[in-house]
Amino acid sequence: MNSKTPLAAMISLALFSTAPVYADDLSDLKAEVMQMRADYEQRIVELEQRLQHTETKTQQVQQQVAQVKAAPSPVVAQSNNRFNPAISAVLNGQFSDYQNNADDYEISGFSLGGEAGLAREGFSLGESEIVLSANIDQLLYGQATIALHDHEGETEVEVEEAFIETLGLSNGMTVRAGRFFSPIGYLNEKHIHAWNFADAPLIYRGLFGNQLSTDGLKLSYVLPTEQYIEVGSTVGNGDQHPGSGEHNGIGDWLVFAKTGGDIGTNHNWQLGLSHWQASPDDREYSGGHSHGGGEAESVAFNGDTDITNLSFVYKWAPQGNFRQQNFTLVSEYFYLNDDGKLSHEDELASYEGKQYGGFVEGIYQFSPQWKTGVRYDWLGSKHRASDDELLEDADLDASGYHPQRYSLVLDWLPSEFSRVRAQINHDKSSSEDDTQFLLQYTISIGAHGAHSF
Amino acid sequence: MRVFITSLLLAFTSLTVQAEVSIFACEPEWASLSQELGGDKVTSYSATTGLQDPHYIQARPSLIAKARRADxxxxxxxxxxxxxxxxxxxxxxxxxxxVGAAGYFMATDFVQLTGVPSQLDRSQGHIHAAGNPHIQTSPVMVLAVAKALTSRLQQLDNANQAYYQQRWLDFEQRWQAAMTTWQQQAKPLIGMPIVVQHDNWDYLISWLQLEKVGRLEAKPGVPPTVQDLSNVVKQLKVTPAKFVIHAAYQSPRASNWLVEQTSIDKRVLPFTVGGNDAATDLFSLFDNTLSLLLETTK
Structure with missing residues (x-):
């Protein structure tokens, strides 16, 4: 449109400013002007045509743009089932085959409690989990994980997690309250079904009976730095193994720090350090041998316990595209320190114990539906008591034996919601070597959960 | 003197308040759009690259650090x-x-999605209940998102409202001119039968009026089986297609198989900014996409 104005100016300039004018040249000049006029008129017509053409094309584009209807109104919340919480269930079943008797399973230098043993031989139904989660209101998020499992012929219901958490408290702060997996190690914070192997690393089995949870409070802070650095602390009631007993006030506490980053687009890593302390009150060693047939009274520990963890995770994917191919390396190391007294019936002994160990696992996903991995576990312990008989009663007489285990796993993943897993362990948890074969399915139905790094 | 004081003041305020809006874009197309619209008043970071499948991204440490500092x-x-x-x-x-904060901008909230599944059942593959989310394959959609993003930037960064308005007008004009050119170029593509590997081209297809005659993934997100692929081959005998397209981040295996079986042409499109070396911003993304598509018709 605007291009017309300078054009008009040029024409009037051409028409009216051709001076000086002499009488005898007038007819010539007239002819010349007429010629120029015709020229310009033709050019104007041409320009108008081009303009019209462009306008129609722009109109076409605008029509297209207009065709993109705006969404009725921004549907900002994408909560599943309208306002119902996101619900998902994780089901799994397993077939296990062992060389040794599963009931005789033990880890030298560690006393196994609760669910720490092996899954029953033959077919068994694993833990069935129901997870509910949702934003509660403008401030809070809530999540509960209810686990159902069979224990000695009866179905037990366990509240694995039930916590509330602040939703963007701002400045990188997050507060969580309730029951949650303690931030004591990399795997500990993940659900068992998200682990890379069908069973827990030996050190998790030995120290926590698979997993440590805390009933209490967690505070974490992500630093405003380019590099990811998170520090935090938890306080709890101190009754979860290896803690024990009822404590008024704070029964256990933990501090942790994590950092991590990328190296190029192909490599990601995370490093974590944590330290946990508690003062167990009558921590019982279930291994207590019964003398003379009657129900044995367990050996109990009273004193102070602390655990330090170092974890390292490295992930690799070509171009950072995890869908096609990736590799994950996880390694963790735990060190437990007990200082206190062992008691059994009317006997009492001063006791100092160290239990330590770790694992390294490497998982290679070579296609979207297949992955394989290896794991190596290694443990050690040192126990000193003023009365060796009590150590024996507590199953802690390891005498320098180092339990080890080699595992090999193969996963088939038909989709991100299902998995079939085959695993072989060569388990040297005690001097009785064992070869274990596990075949397992794990599926998830319902809401699509997000998995952490 | 006044200039000096003003610049001193400016330097001071830039120290105390964050001068730039820090944008965390989930995909490179939105990082690129944010930069177009925000100019030097924003910094934009893309959580993913054009060679990564945006469905499968690790919530990795570096992303937590970026999200913590994002506006x-x-x-x-x-x-x-x-x-x-x-x-x-x-x-x-x-x-x-x-969710719901001014700093939470989801592009698909501002356009009408197609491909909303009539049946929500996971046996149908990895379906998106809200509809097909891959809107950046159509410049028409991009323009609609750009407009909404401009208002969001103006809302977040009040002081620079006029600046964003001006950037938007400039972008709108350049984008519409580019769209006119693309449309002109794409005329030979109208009605062209094609096969897709995954359903992430729906908006491109409707914009260019291509005709999708087949899909390699029988169910979205599930790698096609040999049976699925031979079904496509059978179908192509009845309704032949010019070429098969897939995104740069996807495995070429299935498409290559089809190429071997039927000697159909194959086109690997950038899908988003950074999907190949030529697609460095939104403009060159479509320039490149079109030139790749047109290659076969020469």
Whole structure:
């Protein structure tokens, strides 16, 4: 449109400013002007045509743009089932085959409690989990994980997690309250079904009976730095193994720090350090041998316990595209320190114990539906008591034996919601070597959960 | 003197308040758009590259650190990032980017999606309940998102409202001119029969009026089986297609198989900014996409 104005100016300039004018040249000049006029008129017509053409094309584009209807109104919340919480269930079943008797399973230098043993031989139904989660209101998020499992012929219901958490408290702060997996190690914070192997690393089995949870409070802070650095602390009631007993006030506490980053687009890593302390009150060693047939009274520990963890995770994917191919390396190391007294019936002994160990696992996903991995576990312990008989009663007489285990796993993943897993362990948890074969399915139905790094 | 004082004041305020809006884009197309619209008043970071499948991203440490410092999330939405974004929001401890906050911008909230599944059942593959989220394959959609993003930037950064308005007008003009050119170029493509590997081209197809005659993935997100592929081959005998297209981030295996079996042409399109070396911004993304598509018709 605007291009017309300078054009008009040029024409009037051409028409009216051709001076000086002499009488005898007038007819010539007239002819010349007429010629120029015709020229310009033709050019104007041409320009108008081009303009019209462009306008129609722009109109076409605008029509297209207009065709993109705006969404009725921004549907900002994408909560599943309208306002119902996101619900998902994780089901799994397993077939296990062992060389040794599963009931005789033990880890030298560690006393196994609760669910720490092996899954029953033959077919068994694993833990069935129901997870509910949702934003509660403008401030809070809530999540509960209810686990159902069979224990000695009866179905037990366990509240694995039930916590509330602040939703963007701002400045990188997050507060969580309730029951949650303690931030004591990399795997500990993940659900068992998200682990890379069908069973827990030996050190998790030995120290926590698979997993440590805390009933209490967690505070974490992500630093405003380019590099990811998170520090935090938890306080709890101190009754979860290896803690024990009822404590008024704070029964256990933990501090942790994590950092991590990328190296190029192909490599990601995370490093974590944590330290946990508690003062167990009558921590019982279930291994207590019964003398003379009657129900044995367990050996109990009273004193102070602390655990330090170092974890390292490295992930690799070509171009950072995890869908096609990736590799994950996880390694963790735990060190437990007990200082206190062992008691059994009317006997009492001063006791100092160290239990330590770790694992390294490497998982290679070579296609979207297949992955394989290896794991190596290694443990050690040192126990000193003023009365060796009590150590024996507590199953802690390891005498320098180092339990080890080699595992090999193969996963088939038909989709991100299902998995079939085959695993072989060569388990040297005690001097009785064992070869274990596990075949397992794990599926998830319902809401699509997000998995952490 | 006045200039000196003003610049001193400016330097001071830039120290005390964050001068630039820090944008965390989930995908490179939105990082690129944010930069077009925000100019030097924003810094934009893309959580993914053009060679990564945005459905499968790790909520990795570096992303938590970025999300913690972000003022504005610019993502696709429609459940494309459901496997990782909610986790980043929760772990970031950042109030500004939570659902519903001004700093939470989901592009698909501002356009009408197609391909909303009539049946929500996971046996049908990896379907998106809200509809097909891959809107950046159509410049028409991009323009609609750009307009909404401009208002969001103006809302977040009041002081620079006029600046964003001016950037928007400039972008709109350039984009519409480019669209006119693309449309002109794409005329030979109208009605062209094609096969897609995954259903992430729907908006491109309807914009260019291509005709989708087949899909390699029988169910979205599930790698096609030999049976699925031979079904496509059979179908192509009845309704032949000019070429098969897939995104740069996807495995070429299935498409290559089809090429071997039927001697159909194959086109690997950038899909987003950074999908190949030529697609460096939104403009060159479409320039390149069109030239790749047109190659076969020469």
């Amino acid at each position: 504005l999330l610019v993502c696709t939405g429609a459940e494309l990032e459901e496997g990782w974004l909610p986790l980043l929001q929760r772990k970031s401890g950042n109030a500004d980017i939570q």
